[in-house]
Amino acid sequence: MARKLTRKQKRATFIVLGLAILGGAVALALFALRDNVVFFYSPTEISERGLGVGQRIRLGGLVEQGSVKQAGPATIHFTVTDLKDKIKVTYTGILPDLFREGQGVVAEGAIGPDGVFVADSVLAKHDEKYMPPEVAAALKKSGEWRPEGATGGS
Amino acid sequence: MALNFHAYANPARFMMLSRRLVAPIAMIAGVLIALGVYLALWGSPPDYQQGDTVRIMYIHVPAAWLSLLCYTVMALASATALVFRHPLADVCAKSAAPIGASFTFLALVTGSLWGKPMWGTWWVWDARLTSVLILFFLYLGYLALWATIEEPVRAARAAAVLALVGFVNVPIIHYSVVWWNTLHQPASVFRIGGPTIAPSMLAPLLIMATGFTVMFVALLLLRMRAEILRRRVRSLRLAQAGFAGGGREA
Numbered sequence: 001m002a003r004k005l006t007r008k009q010k011r012a013t014f015i016v017l018g019l020a021i022l023g024g025a026v027a028l029a030l031f032a033l034r035d036n037v038v039f040f041y042s043p044t045e046i047s048e049r050g051l052g053v054g055q056r057i058r059l060g061g062l063v064e065q066g067s068v069k070q071a072g073p074a075t076i077h078f079t080v081t082d083l084k085d086k087i088k089v090t091y092t093g094i095l096p097d098l099f100r101e102g103q104g105v106v107a108e109g110a111i112g113p114d115g116v117f118v119a120d121s122v123l124a125k126h127d128e129k130y131m132p133p134e135v136a137a138a139l140k141k142s143g144e145w146r147p148e149g150a151t152g153g154s
Numbered sequence: 155m156a157l158n159f160h161a162y163a164n165p166a167r168f169m170m171l172s173r174r175l176v177a178p179i180a181m182i183a184g185v186l187i188a189l190g191v192y193l194a195l196w197g198s199p200p201d202y203q204q205g206d207t208v209r210i211m212y213i214h215v216p217a218a219w220l221s222l223l224c225y226t227v228m229a230l231a232s233a234t235a236l237v238f239r240h241p242l243a244d245v246c247a248k249s250a251a252p253i254g255a256s257f258t259f260l261a262l263v264t265g266s267l268w269g270k271p272m273w274g275t276w277w278v279w280d281a282r283l284t285s286v287l288i289l290f291f292l293y294l295g296y297l298a299l300w301a302t303i304e305e306p307v308r309a310a311r312a313a314a315v316l317a318l319v320g321f322v323n324v325p326i327i328h329y330s331v332v333w334w335n336t337l338h339q340p341a342s343v344f345r346i347g348g349p350t351i352a353p354s355m356l357a358p359l360l361i362m363a364t365g366f367t368v369m370f371v372a373l374l375l376l377r378m379r380a381e382i383l384r385r386r387v388r389s390l391r392l393a394q395a396g397f398a399g400g401g402r403e404a
Contacts, residue, residue: 012237019318026322030333038335039280060335096274098203106337123274128342130208131352132199 040106043085053111059087060106060125068101080105080117087111091119098124165242165382172375180372186365193358201355208355210268215343216363218261220370221289222324224254227374228296229321232314242378244310245385247317248300249377253370255293262286273337281330282338285323292320306385 005013030037040060041051051057059080067079075092078101089107099105104125109118131139194212201208228250235243265283266276277283296316303309331340342351349356 008237012233015233015236015318019321022319023322026326030326034334037281037333039278039337040335042335094274096272098272099274103203121274123278123337124272125337126203126272126339127350128340128345129350130201130204130211130342130355132354133202134199135352136202 042082043080043087044082046087046111047085051111053113056108056110058106058108059089059117059119060104061086063099063101063103063105065101080107087117088115089117089119091122093120093122095122096124098126165245168242169379169382172379176372176375176379179368179375183365183369183372186361186368190358190362190365193361198355198358199352204272207268207271210264211355212358212362214261214264214268215359216366217257217264218286219363220366221254221258221261221286222327223367224250224257224370225289225293225317225321225324228254228317229324232317235310236314236318244306244314245378245381246374247314248310249374249381251293251296251300253373253377255290255297257366257370258286258290258293262290275337278337280336280338281334282327282336285327285330289320289323289327292316292323296320306388 040058041049042061043059046057046059061080061082064079064081064086067077069077071077071090072092074094075090076095077088077090079086079088089109091107091109099122104127106123106125107117107119108121108123112118190212194209198209198212200206228247231243231247231250234240235247265286269278270276296313299313299316300309303312328341330336331338343349343356343359351359
């Protein structure tokens with residue numbers, strides 16, 4: 001079986017092996033760092049991990065339908081849900097244009113002693129769906145509208 | 155491949171062929187991009203959530219795709235250069251880098267301009283944005299390596315190794331939105347289960363992407379021609395300096 005490799009074959013083997021080893025090393029490193037690479041935690045992850053009061057985290061999920069309440073000139077309360085678990089949020093400040101009920105959101109802040117997440121920044125997260133307004137209206141009318149859920153858990 | 159690869163990889167033949175090809179390819183790119191811009195700005199509907207801001211997508215997404223395509227071309231050319239030691243492969247890798255860096259820069263800037271109105275921020279350190287920024291730095295590092303090592307053969311080899319090592323980042327960029335929670339939304343076109351983008355918006359996007367790709371081919375051929383000519387000038391200068399009494403730097 002010891003057929004001698006040509007120099008080209010040797011170089012090619014070296015490159016393929018090198019890339020495979022490098023890929024494996026990077027995969028292991030990223031797997032080990034996975035908690036630091038995620039941008040936000042869902043409400044379920046927060047309760048599962050027992051992320052406690054006062055810890056600075058980013059909370060991501062959907063703004064629950066009907067949960068947005070104006071509580072002051074620039075203060076609002078809303079609930080972030082991943083369709084399994086939910087966390088109440090309070091925020092004072094300017095909201096992004098895309099902030100609305102049923103849409104994705106990422107809030108940065110900490111859980112207060114009363115269990116309410118006090119956010120000091122709120123970012124809107126939109127999903128991968130793009131369509132004209134007429135199509136969205138037609139889908140809603142025909143009952144084919146599926147409110148998102150894709151972004152919530154992932 | 156049935157084609158005799160080496161016949162086309164000969165620099166002299168490449169110069170002859172590319173000379174005739176650059177202009178028509180550039181014209182096709184121009185027509186496609188003009189059509190794409192028209193459809194993107196006037197011939198497509200606003201988005202049901204984002205309104206007219208969605209039109210940034212028609213530049214942002216093709217630029218981001220091209221940033222990955224350029225890098226893939228660069229890595230393939232670098233591997234070919236290392237294995238087969240073919241001079242055209244080096245020229246191809248070196249010529250693709252500035253184009254790729256420009257597309258990456260364009261994707262970063264348009265993404266930032268899009269992020270401010272939609273997300274509420276110019277920049278976040280999520281996995282997608284960070285990995286694309288790393289791609290940009292890889293391009294810059296690659297170019298810097300070529301610029302610092304004076305001797306072309308050694309520069310080519312060092313740069314090719316960097317290009318191959320950096321290739322690990324390409325699948326990470328693509329899957330970053332799947333593997334981790336990110337602020338950036340997941341893929342809309344290249345995804346399991348088909349595109350989640352309305353046909354009236356997908357058409358201009360694909361036309362723009364094709365236009366950008368054809369433009370990349372035209373630019374790559376043009377840059378490769380310039381690089382080959384530059385190398386010829388360099389070797390002529392060296393020969394001249396040799397005649398003129400040896401050792402004098404050109």
